[in-house]
Amino acid sequence: IGDVWQISEVRLEVSQPRQPCWKLGRRWNRADLPKKVVQTGMSGWYLRVLTEGMASPGELVLSERPNPGWTISRCNELYYGHGHDSHETLQELANLPQLSEAWKEDLTRKLAPQST
Numbered sequence: 176i177g178d179v180w181q182i183s184e185v186r187l188e189v190s191q192p193r194q195p196c197w198k199l200g201r202r203w204n205r206a207d208l209p210k211k212v213v214q215t216g217m218s219g220w221y222l223r224v225l226t227e228g229m230a231s232p233g234e235l236v237l238s239e240r241p242n243p244g245w246t247i248s249r250c251n252e253l254y255y256g257h258g259h260d261s262h263e264t265l266q267e268l269a270n271l272p273q274l275s276e277a278w279k280e281d282l283t284r285k286l287a288p289q290s291t
Contacts, residue, residue, distance in 0.1 A: 184228030
């Protein structure tokens with residue numbers, strides 16, 4: 176989360192993992208594929224545009240990596256409950272300034288005490 180990629184004058188930032196949908200299974204003719212992606216944590220990601228502009232092929236450069244410990248895979252493990260991390264670790268993820276608002280809202284709900 177937070178990696179910034181530069182392509183010519185365009186700057187893009189990784190903001191959250193991508194959740195697999197049914198189309199993935201349909202495309203590869205494997206209904207179980209979205210579930211496998213969730214189990215492995217190996218999904219795609221969404222990018223936010225930091226700087227608009229023209230991009231040319233072959234010029235992709237990683238220009239910033241502010242959170243090297245927060246990989247897409249680790250975020251998925253926490254989000255889907257496969258990790259063994261603490262409440263504090265979830266809070267740390269939710270506090271990342273580069274994380275999308277949608278994920279921050281979901282994590283805030285996960286962190287809220289559950290009423291019985």
